[in-house]
Amino acid sequence: MSGSTPWVIERGAPDYPECLSDLDPPERPVLHVAGEPRAVAALDDEAVVTIVGARQASGYGLRVAERLGRDLAVAGVTVVSGMARGIDSAAHRGALSGGGLTVAVLASGPDVVYPAGHRDLYRRILDSGAVVSEHPPGTRVRRHQFPARNRIMAALGRAVVIVEGAQPSGSLITADLAAKLGRTVGAVPGQVGVRVAAGTNDLIKDGAHLIRDARDVLDLLFGVGVAEQRARLERAPPPRPGPAIEARLRGVLDLVGSGSVTVDRVAADARVAPRDAAVALARLERLGYVVADVLGTYSPTGLKPAE
Amino acid sequence: MLAVARTFAILGIDAREVRVEADVRTGLPAFALVGLPDAAVRESRERVRAALCNSGFEFPQKRITANLAPADLRKAGPGFDLAIAAAVLAATEQLPDGALADVAFAGELALDGSIRPVPGTMAMAEAASRAGTRAIVVPAACGPEAALGAGCRVVPIDRLEQLQRLGGDGEPPQPAPLRPELNGAAPVPDLADLRGQPALRHALEVAAAGGHSVLIGGPPGAGKSMAARRLPSILPPLGPEEAIEAARVASACGRSVECAVAGRRAFRAPHHTVSTAGLIGGGNPPRPGEVTLAHHGVLFLDELPEFGRDTLEALRQPLEDGAVRLVRARYSIELPCRFQFVAAANPCPCGTGPRSGQCTCDPASVRAYEAKLTGALADRVDISIAVEQPDLTSFAEAGERSARVRERVIAARERQRHRTGGDRANADLAAEEIEIGAEVERLLADVTTAGGLSGRGRERVIRLARTVADLDRAASIAVEHLEEALTLRRREAR
Numbered sequence: 001m002s003g004s005t006p007w008v009i010e011r012g013a014p015d016y017p018e019c020l021s022d023l024d025p026p027e028r029p030v031l032h033v034a035g036e037p038r039a040v041a042a043l044d045d046e047a048v049v050t051i052v053g054a055r056q057a058s059g060y061g062l063r064v065a066e067r068l069g070r071d072l073a074v075a076g077v078t079v080v081s082g083m084a085r086g087i088d089s090a091a092h093r094g095a096l097s098g099g100g101l102t103v104a105v106l107a108s109g110p111d112v113v114y115p116a117g118h119r120d121l122y123r124r125i126l127d128s129g130a131v132v133s134e135h136p137p138g139t140r141v142r143r144h145q146f147p148a149r150n151r152i153m154a155a156l157g158r159a160v161v162i163v164e165g166a167q168p169s170g171s172l173i174t175a176d177l178a179a180k181l182g183r184t185v186g187a188v189p190g191q192v193g194v195r196v197a198a199g200t201n202d203l204i205k206d207g208a209h210l211i212r213d214a215r216d217v218l219d220l221l222f223g224v225g226v227a228e229q230r231a232r233l234e235r236a237p238p239p240r241p242g243p244a245i246e247a248r249l250r251g252v253l254d255l256v257g258s259g260s261v262t263v264d265r266v267a268a269d270a271r272v273a274p275r276d277a278a279v280a281l282a283r284l285e286r287l288g289y290v291v292a293d294v295l296g297t298y299s300p301t302g303l304k305p306a307e
Numbered sequence: 308m309l310a311v312a313r314t315f316a317i318l319g320i321d322a323r324e325v326r327v328e329a330d331v332r333t334g335l336p337a338f339a340l341v342g343l344p345d346a347a348v349r350e351s352r353e354r355v356r357a358a359l360c361n362s363g364f365e366f367p368q369k370r371i372t373a374n375l376a377p378a379d380l381r382k383a384g385p386g387f388d389l390a391i392a393a394a395v396l397a398a399t400e401q402l403p404d405g406a407l408a409d410v411a412f413a414g415e416l417a418l419d420g421s422i423r424p425v426p427g428t429m430a431m432a433e434a435a436s437r438a439g440t441r442a443i444v445v446p447a448a449c450g451p452e453a454a455l456g457a458g459c460r461v462v463p464i465d466r467l468e469q470l471q472r473l474g475g476d477g478e479p480p481q482p483a484p485l486r487p488e489l490n491g492a493a494p495v496p497d498l499a500d501l502r503g504q505p506a507l508r509h510a511l512e513v514a515a516a517g518g519h520s521v522l523i524g525g526p527p528g529a530g531k532s533m534a535a536r537r538l539p540s541i542l543p544p545l546g547p548e549e550a551i552e553a554a555r556v557a558s559a560c561g562r563s564v565e566c567a568v569a570g571r572r573a574f575r576a577p578h579h580t581v582s583t584a585g586l587i588g589g590g591n592p593p594r595p596g597e598v599t600l601a602h603h604g605v606l607f608l609d610e611l612p613e614f615g616r617d618t619l620e621a622l623r624q625p626l627e628d629g630a631v632r633l634v635r636a637r638y639s640i641e642l643p644c645r646f647q648f649v650a651a652a653n654p655c656p657c658g659t660g661p662r663s664g665q666c667t668c669d670p671a672s673v674r675a676y677e678a679k680l681t682g683a684l685a686d687r688v689d690i691s692i693a694v695e696q697p698d699l700t701s702f703a704e705a706g707e708r709s710a711r712v713r714e715r716v717i718a719a720r721e722r723q724r725h726r727t728g729g730d731r732a733n734a735d736l737a738a739e740e741i742e743i744g745a746e747v748e749r750l751l752a753d754v755t756t757a758g759g760l761s762g763r764g765r766e767r768v769i770r771l772a773r774t775v776a777d778l779d780r781a782a783s784i785a786v787e788h789l790e791e792a793l794t795l796r797r798r799e800a801r
Contacts, residue, residue, distance in 0.1 A: 055670055056661065056666045056667070056670065057662075057664065058662055058665075059662040059663075060664065062662070085670050086670075117674075164664065190664070191664070194663075194664040195665045195666075195667070196664040196665075197664060261693065262525070262692075262694060263506035263692070263794060264507060264694060264697075267505060267506055268503070274506035274509050275509065275787075277506065278794035279787055279790040279794070281794050282790035282791065282793040283790065285794075286753065286754055293798060294680050294681050294797065294799070295525070295654055295680065295691055295693045296522075296692050296795075297524065297654065297660070297662075298693075
């Protein structure tokens with residue numbers, strides 16, 4: 001079991017998140033909650049951001065979501081998401097690694113982990129954050145429960161940021177709900193032609209705020225350049241840089257970051273022999289800049305080399 | 308009267324002696340066939356009857372009993388026809404005296420009395436020589452194949468009436484020896500067809516030079532199976548012993564031995580719907596599977612994750628041992644299967660890759676797919692190379708021809724032979740057998756402590772580095788060789 005017994009917050013009770021009363025009609029009269037009461041109380045703060053996105057996210061989307069989650073957590077913002085695969089769990093992980101508060105809104109009961117593979121993540125969220133659900137403990141996931149969950153996520157955030165989403169997708173529906181509730185909607189731009197970037201690029205075209213990093217989100221929440229949260233982010237030590245690397249390796253690292261994921265592609269784009277490309281990738285991997293999957297496809301870890 | 312003719316049954320790729328006893332005596336005309344015959348063997352009666360009549364012999368209007376001994380061995384296939392006919396003819400004194408003495412027979416009869424080829428004549432000829440038989444009579448089409456394995460005289464015949472010459476004065480013609488040249492076989496596709504993709508070419512070259520197994524990953528249309536099909540063209544030709552073993556397998560499976568004799572390595576690419584018995588071998592009597600057909604050649608599994616889990620699981624042991632052991636109630640046989648393993652896979656069921664942002668797969672199916680790629684079988688893979696669709700611009704330039712690559716591969720194998728004093732490729736060596744310098748050892752330790760290598764992964768990378776160094780004509784493994792090997796190696800599940 002989770003180690004934390006779920007409790008109930010009734011609508012109208014002092015600790016019931018006020019922002020949920022914007023929902024009309026309201027979903028259910030009670031919320032089932034587990035985890036840290038502190039995290040639940042934080043939902044009534046100004047600084048709550050919902051980050052959602054595609055389950056079949058790209059490597060780029062996952063890196064951006066995790067980075068956003070971490071930096072917002074560092075700045076003292078509570079990160080709300082849905083604990084789904086892909087962007088949602090990357091945002092939660094980021095917030096946890098930033099040492100901040102994160103709240104997962106579940107479509108199942110507060111003690112039912114879905115997807116089951118996220119048991120570890122669920123425990124970590126319970127330890128320092130909270131999970132919130134409309135459904136009593138023991139409720140299994142049903143397809144029709146997801147739209148309702150999305151409504152709650154949209155209502156909880158003062159701003160809602162979509163990191164990746166296909167057209168059509170649940171993430172876009174959440175964005176739509178958020179806009180109807182009067183929440184600020186932001187979207188992270190993606191590469192043209194990529195399936196999961198279609199929805200977010202459309203949102204931006206339709207007037208959503210363009211989100212590049214946590215600063216853009218903080219500007220949305222508190223106005224440009226006024227908040228102490230922003231200062232906190234700036235005071236926070238930047239992520240530890242990786243070891244210094246020579247210019248040639250840096251060039252190869254940039255290529256991997258921009259989508260050259262095979263040895264052949266790196267060799268062709270860097271105009272070097274495949275053997276040299278292989279050696280360069282081996283060095284980058286050893287230094288922690290890139291990782292390869294079981295098929296031998298490379299992706300960057302997000303580590304930045306020291307200047 | 309009673310007469311006995313010798314023949315052979317094929318079990319796997321070996322021949323077991325079978326004696327056909329024919330007893331012909333007065334009584335109501337009948338033809339009984341006993342000794343665990345299958346349907347094809349039982350129908351042999353009708354073929355024998357017609358072939359005898361159509362070859363100018365007389366089919367006895369008597370009670371005939373033919374027994375295939377040993378009676379507890381299941382007999383399958385039409386290869387016993389000729390021996391049954393010979394035994395009946397001898398029992399009715401239509402053949403010269405002593406025609407059956409120390410002679411073995413193998414062949415299927417056509418109704419007009421001509422002899423059709425049967426599988427396994429090479430193994431039969433070998434078994435006949437071991438049993439001290441003077442000669443073996445085989446279908447004319449199988450003559451050269453039987454002569455490959457024979458220590459005794461091979462008598463090819465194409466019609467039943469030629470049996471009359473046996474034991475007579477006239478020396479029957481000897482088959483012409485099989486020449487190592489290919490007449491009908493399609494040419495092996497050339498590596499020059501692979502445009503661009505130098506890293507993929509190099510990975511194949513390393514695989515060929517060290518006998519390493521390869522996993523090629525990438526989206527549909529990236530040329531994965533095209534590349535795999537070209538691996539045999541850069542492998543060294545079969546050695547004399549390997550050629551004989553490969554020919555024995557081909558013969559037992561009723562395939563042409565021409566390619567094996569010409570030194571060409573087998574390339575087998577079973578479809579992913581293949582059954583376990585089809586892949587590993589099985590049935591009763593047991594028949595070789597794809598792994599055995601790929602003996603000394605290449606076994607290619609395209610769309611690896613689409614294969615059945617049990618099928619892949621069953622492949623592990625043959626891959627490790629180089630042999631399959633099939634156990635039946637009364638006996639067990641061992642089939643050789645030393646093959647080079649090549650597999651190809653899409654990054655996910657829809658082929659676009661789960662981290663591409665283009666994937667439309669259900670996450671659960673992606674995970675099931677990845678589980679197959681990281682399962683126990685994938686653990687036996689040395690090299691993994693990811694490919695993408697080559698640029699249109701690279702289609703203009705033809706790649707290096709297989710013959711040139713093969714020269715380097717042969718030279719690298721020569722170095723391995725020289726170093727180990729044996730016939731083992733680097734992939735078959737234990738890591739301790741490979742010398743590594745202090746600097747390389749340090750680098751390996753670095754990577755291992757950083758969590759990048761397991762014990763097995765470390766050994767794999769050492770073997771690969773040795774092959775990379777061999778291709779570089781280097782006596783010892785340099786740091787660059789190890790780094791290249793680190794990139795080539797198959798990653799473990801994270």
